[in-house]
Amino acid sequence: MSAETDSTTRALADPLRLRIVELLANEQLCTCHIVELTGAGQTNVSNHLRVLRDAGLVVAEPVGRYSYYRLRADALVALSDTLANLAARAGSAEQRPRPCD
């Protein structure tokens, strides 16, 4: 398993971050919008956005004093493909357990 897969799943393993990702899937948003839409504190949102940024899930483009965030679709696709691949392998391996020697 790639280390990227691990960091991506960990970045998604928080309800607020998952909510932010969901919001960014619909439209680009700046931090203040995310703060309004989620009801979370500004500092909190900023910290979570940092985690998502470090994981490569979102990118920030500063416009004046605002920071617009957008989702990186390729990062989501990469994880989606990895999981689909695991599922496909699991489907063909379900019938024969390794014997306990």
Add this chain to the structure above:
Amino acid sequence: MSAETDSTTRALADPLRLRIVELLANEQLCTCHIVELTGAGQTNVSNHLRVLRDAGLVVAEPVGRYSYYRLRADALVALSDTLANLAARAGSAEQRPRPCD
């Protein structure tokens, strides 16, 4: 976002659990095999298997004094589809940011 998505991503957000899922994608294994293959302690593996079980990612079928675990492909497919859907939406929303009013 569904609550199931959240619990699934959280269950995968650990390197050892991710490794276990990867191993189970290839073949059914009992706890002692997983302990050998990962090098982790038996108690540790058992705890992680419980998390994966609670998240619906694996199922255990007891055979004698052994417990064989297998991956639930449908759980992985569900998460994979959710992520792919988000990525698809993000791809079509990348060009128009919401104005900061």
Add this chain to the structure above:
DNA sequence: CGCTGACATCAGCACAACCTGACGTTATCA
């Protein structure tokens, strides 16, 4: 039956993660 091995649960500790309040930086506007 007693013993051993596979597995789970429980209690405890160490560390990481999340949340908040205070502060600093930068950009816009009167």
Add this chain to the structure above:
DNA sequence: TGATAACGTCAGGTTGTGCTGATGTCAGCG
């Protein structure tokens, strides 16, 4: 240029999570 608003960072307290050792349960085997 002073005020304000957006955003980030830092320090703290609290909660959660992973790992371990001890203990309990149950199945197979001599």
